[in-house]
Amino acid sequence: MSEVMELMVNRIADEAEGIRSFEFTDIAGGLLPPFTAGAHIDVHVAGGSVRQYSLLNDDRERHRYVIAVLREEAGRGVSRHMHDRVKPGMRLKVGSPRNAFPLDDGKAPAVLLAGGIGITPLLAMARHMQACGRSFTLHFATRSVARTPFRNELGQHAFGSSRIFFHYDDGPPAQRIDLVAIAAALAPGTHVYLCGPRGFMDAASGALQSSNDITLHTEYFAAAPVAGPGDAFRLVLARSGIQTVVPAGVSIVEVLRQHGLQPPVSCEQGICGTCLTRVMTGEIDHRDHYLSATERACGDRMLVCVSRGNPDSTLTLDL
Structure with missing residues (x-):
């Protein structure tokens, strides 16, 4: 933490x-x-x-x-x-600040796709790229002008009128965002940064699947429904000396509570990182939206509110 x-x-x-x-x-x-x-x-x-x-x-x-x-x-x-x-x-x-949604370090062109309140991290990215002279385009989709935060600031000349595009759900169809057209126009090597409500993100991700040679970066504000309950696995708590089984459909947090432990939790959706726990041994079935791909690959930590051990394996935690 x-x-x-x-x-x-x-x-x-x-x-x-x-x-x-x-x-x-x-x-x-x-x-x-x-x-x-x-x-x-x-x-x-x-x-x-x-x-x-x-x-x-x-x-x-x-x-x-x-x-x-x-x-x-x-x-x-x-x-x-x-x-x-x-x-x-x-x-x-x-x-203190933590970044699970960083800008890449290269000079490749960037396209920012924001839906509603998802503009917040992308606005910081736009400021950064504007300051360092990096090429970018921002598409901002909202329900209406009244529900579009920072509209005046984004419309200022400092960002360049050719970089910022507003899209509104109300009014004529021409106002609405055309994700398919945006995806088709992407140049090879483009980095796309996507943030917003899940429906918007799912639609954008689907449209971008047809784009070749792009890199997609995403930031979720709410977790997706888990595809399945997960199979049972064995759990060992190294410091507590507890050895138990986490049944299918039951989270590690629930099992810890059954054994009298009170792990720190907040969102219980795999987003906030409050329950981040060190993994000593075992294979992890990561189901969170907090850890980066690099952090997941290390295999030494997990969010115990949603992530699990692989089926019929043994997971040892530093608890």
Whole structure:
């Protein structure tokens, strides 16, 4: 887990219908830990909940972190708490930045595909590439103009009118995003960065399947339904001395609780990284959206809320 700091909510602004931005600064006015475009922070709210929010400001800034929160009436209450209870001047615990959605280091052309609140990490990427003179195009799809955050800023001349394209679901069909056409126009070697609601991401991923020689990078805000419950496997807890079986359809977290252990958890969807646990031996069936491909390949850590051991294998955890 990242280092936790106590920061001040310095400013709150309405950015679009149902979307507010929150600016965090150091209480003493000092510098904050650096971050890179695509990074997120953990925000701790009342009741012990932890949620991850992408940083949208310029990654050269060290004096502030800026996030945006979409109010979700059907959610678990954290976004409503942020909108209704958090005020300027309050102090919140915030984790230091972590990046599971980084920009590649090359000079290849980049296309950013944002759906709704998915604009947040892509806005930071656009700022970074604009500053370093890298070629990019941003397509931003929303329900309507009223639900389009940062529209004025993105429309400013600094980004270049030929780089930014807005697409709206309401109004004439010509306003709507044509993912098939965008995919067909991609040049070989393009890196595509995709973030937004799952339906948007699924549609974009499907359209991009026909594009040859591109690299797709994705950031999920909610986990996909798990394809299957997973088969049983054996579980060994090295420090606790417990040896048990994790049945099919039961998570490691549930088994740990049955044995009197209380692992740290938050989202329980494989997104936040709160339950990241060191794996000592065993083969992992990774089902999260937190670890990078490189981290998964190391095989030395897993998110125990959703990931599992391979069927009929033995997994040993540092617990």
